[in-house]
Amino acid sequence: MAKNWVQQMRKWMTQTMDLPEDVMMDLPRVTMIGQIHIYIENHRGLLTFTDREVRLLLKQGQLLIRGEQFVIKMILPEEILLQGKIVEVTYLEN
Secondary structure, X not given: OHHHHXXXXXXXXXXXXXXXXXXXXXXXXXXXXXXXXXXXXXXXXXXXXXXXXXXXEEOOEEXXXXXXXXXXXXXXXXXXXXXXXXXXXXXXXX
């Protein structure tokens, strides 16, 4: 019940104060450049990495990225830059 109230308060603050939702709601920000780069901010960790699949843990769910010839160009505690041919990006809920 308290989590729901906090979530509603964050949503209200985001709308009222015109703040970015990804910051206030603790949501991931995904930026793609064509099919060759994907930059994800605000993730909780790398779960799976192969040259064809990457799975990231999010606060609520997971992000699954499929493609070919993946290379991690940069990885930080909450950010990752992935290069390769991106075919599919899927959000998996809990």
